Amino acid sequence: MNSVIDTLPDEFRDIIISLLAERDPELLAALRAQEKPTMDQQEAVIDALADAFSEHLGPGQEPTPQGVLIDNALGAFLTKWPSEVILEE
Numbered sequence: 001m002n003s004v005i006d007t008l009p010d011e012f013r014d015i016i017i018s019l020l021a022e023r024d025p026e027l028l029a030a031l032r033a034q035e036k037p038t039m040d041q042q043e044a045v046i047d048a049l050a051d052a053f054s055e056h057l058g059p060g061q062e063p064t065p066q067g068v069l070i071d072n073a074l075g076a077f078l079t080k081w082p083s084e085v086i087l088e089e
Contacts, residue, residue, distance in 0.1 A: 004031040004041075007080055012073035016049070019070070023048045037081055049074040 005028070008016060020028035027044050031037060037045070049070055056067030063071060 001035055004034055004037050004081065009076050009080075012069075012076045015069055015073045016045075016077065019048055019052050019073075020045070023051070037086060039083065039086055042078075042081060042083065042086055045077055046074065049077070 005013065005017065017028065020031070024044060027041060027048070030041060031045075034041075053063065053067050053070045053074070056064045056070060058064045058067075
């Protein structure tokens with residue numbers, strides 16, 4: 001079985017794991033045990049990564065390199081797990 005976390009692109013998996021471990025360990029544990037996230041879990045991932053992104057803005061509200069990585073990781077998560085896929089039975 002591939003978990004939600006296992007299906008994420010290698011280049012973004014570590015940052016997502018790190019941020020969720022810090023911000024929502026229960027969510028991370030659930031995503032490691034499930035093959036597909038729920039809509040509530042998708043929303044929680046979006047919230048956690050968006051909060052982290054907002055903490056990594058530099059002058060002129062431009063993202064720092066870490067902010068860019070977080071933004072790209074969120075994009076990768078949503079590309080793999082868009083609402084339409086989650087809602088499919």
